[in-house]
Amino acid sequence: MRRVLAVLSSLLLVGGLLTSPASAATAAAYTNPVVWQDFADGDIIRVGDAYYYSASTMHYSPGAPILRSYNLVDWEYAGHSVPRLDFGSGAYDLNGGRAYVKGIWASTLNHRPSNGTYYWIGCVEFNRTYVYTASAVDGTWSKRSQINNCYYDAGLLIDTNDTMYVAYGNGTISVAQLSADGLGQVRAQQVFQTPSSVGTLEGARFYKRNGYYYIWLTRPANGQYVLRSTSPWGPYEMRQVLLNMPGPISGGGVPHQGGLVQTQNGDWYYMAFVDAYPGGRVPALAPITWTGDWPAVQTVNGGWGVSYPKPNIQTSRTVAPMTGPDTFTTSGLGHRWEWNHNPDTGRFATGNGLRLQTATVTGDLYNARNTLTHRIQGPSSTATIELDYSQMANGDRSGLAMLRDQSAWIGVKRDNGVHRVVMTNGLTMNGSWQTTGTGTEAASATISGGRVWLRVNADIRPGSGRQARFSYSTNGTTFSSLGPAFTLNNAWQFFMGYRYGIFNYATQALGGAVTVRRFDLTTP
Template structure:
């Protein structure tokens, strides 16, 4: 194995991470907002090479039909900074997160890749929660500006006690993104100042009083054009070393997991910097190297792996896998943002290419199917079928406002007649952080010779949608249900 590693350790969108070690295995849990299944889990053995391992929330079962696109939509709701931990006393993994309506849900599993089960709904919001098991007692640190600690019942279904433990001074601004740890005689609450600082609180009691220290502020990050690494959490290796996994804002692609070593001075954590910044590289953790599955490559949809997440909860009667991904139309709409069963995949940075082989022979009149660059400003390449005629189309101008209501359903920027029932669609996406990044669209009728279609699509790099751009596989009806397509292969290079 090489002697150093480079940041970001994962150049895909995995924000608000919580990181834990169980034995000699590391797990990282992240935010997914409106995507389903939610709260993905990555696995690593060396903190550097990661693979998809599971999802803590199999379906967004949050007592709101908008997650099913019924009577509304749930864009940018759902799963944000949440807690993930392992409890040795019962060999159980826990996920805990607040959704809208001031509700907190608890899911559990016996292993990260097994079926997770909803265990509790607490009718209060543990905002940006961090979960600690201390002598098997569950504590949650949470809050925005005003930081509180709650003790939960042993089964995490009710609150035993809660109190405010720290009020952020106005000179700092706001602190949130809590994680809670015990080291030696001290309890620590790890807090972010979005989006450019990290602070830590320390006390000998979970209930305080807490002292505060600044860990970093305005520290240049390792991604050219990206932001200051912050939020995330701490983990101690089996060798006793400590590491901090933050994320770096890197839009239009999203927020990328970024790793650095931590030392301790007088029982305070100190970030190891390189020439006054978060290192673009560091010496590798002193951990054994083990191979993990690649986060890119080719998928023939023998099954639906954890690299995939739907835009909102899918209609499970309208898709199947096994011999390709079969997508039957699930929604009659002229708005991709309101169509169910769009299957999404994170884009690999700093740039990558997605190619799909699409069988469109069973499309119905009025159907639209293809490959999208999906965010609050979107474009796609795909097949339009109207009056028995199929054409390949590059469509742009799909937009939402900051309330995530659709403001543009798009129009064709370029198109060409095609026939034969099979086509290859390709998007090359540059998600290096900054403005003016573009994606280009092309197609092939033989799988080898590709023709560019339409203008380059400029990606929106504002942060407010939180999720970065994703590749999206879609099929929706504008006239009537009944049509279908099959994605025989998806390849990301």
């Protein structure tokens, strides 16, 4: 999870890779990234004919999202392993503190066939590890235990004898054996020390194949290594898998971290992520081959392929699109949505649109509760909300944001009984994630009638100078630009990429409300 500032500057290929002339010309091919949304630090598993991918979410709630696929290429939102960031601190509720860039870091997901249970394990704030379980990824997840040891960047192995092991650590790599129920620790010991010539290794994933135990490790943010032993406790040999490998996204980083998965026919794939800021870290897929029981990435022209032949997986099962509309007609929010920190559940409702009552009196969007976020689809996409603002109170602010540590928004302000549509920029945080700017109104127009359509178009291709543009409509058809283009911050330190954020907060007193009738995410 940590970053090394200089590692993204070099794109020199280091030896030790197996190169294959995989053709991008075949019709049965897929293109990387397989998901152009922010899903970092992935763990990937197969259960029957379904593939599941778990990711980091930091301060967003619910946390630890799960994607599902039946062919490793097409994915859908499937669930969250952590229903609420219930870690004993009001900071996760934006109550007496804030938890930006804390919360859900690299964690692990696996399925235990003997009891039909999914396990999610993750360390929070470097000092304790939580275990959550469920009988289905899209079912009800429950916090089951707290282990007073930090399994930093954990990888969970369920051995062939049903024993559960966790590999973890940064530089110093350790293995823990869990209790029979998987909820406690029986034993833990160091099994490997990263050589100083390599630097830092972390992001552990733990596998067993042909009698060997493998700990899959990343060198952030430009390398991948693997350890191998005949015992979970070592001793382990180390091999380099990739270093400074050219990636599949123009301007993006080196694919790294993530995990390995075996298909029903025995083929192996590596699903890594690519640093692609300002949009975040996005998953890419490549085949793995084995030589002498050591894994190697199948490359294209010396790099991670932009395209590969589709996995040989025969399935008629399909997945729901990760873009498109939501009219909030169901009794709860879909898995595509995550709140900025834990929500005040008594101040929002779905079923007849998304009703957001003001939940915070503040002048700072970063302190406002119940800001609902959606990942941005790359390389560019447009988000539009239909907002009923007829029940706003004086001093309320509601709208659609480009949300990160440098933010801007388009929305409605009600002051002295008058409604204006406003574009605001200059919302900023410092490196400690404290607010340094609450925003400056850059443009506005008076509106009436109680309904407005707000739109943001975002270009999140990797690199500097990418922009978002804001516009509005009073009829849902004709849109007018408002304010200057907003230049996106492409630094990595906030970890999470930009998101679309729907918000409603008060600056004077609680009591107002808005209803979002529709959200739509479209691509060119």
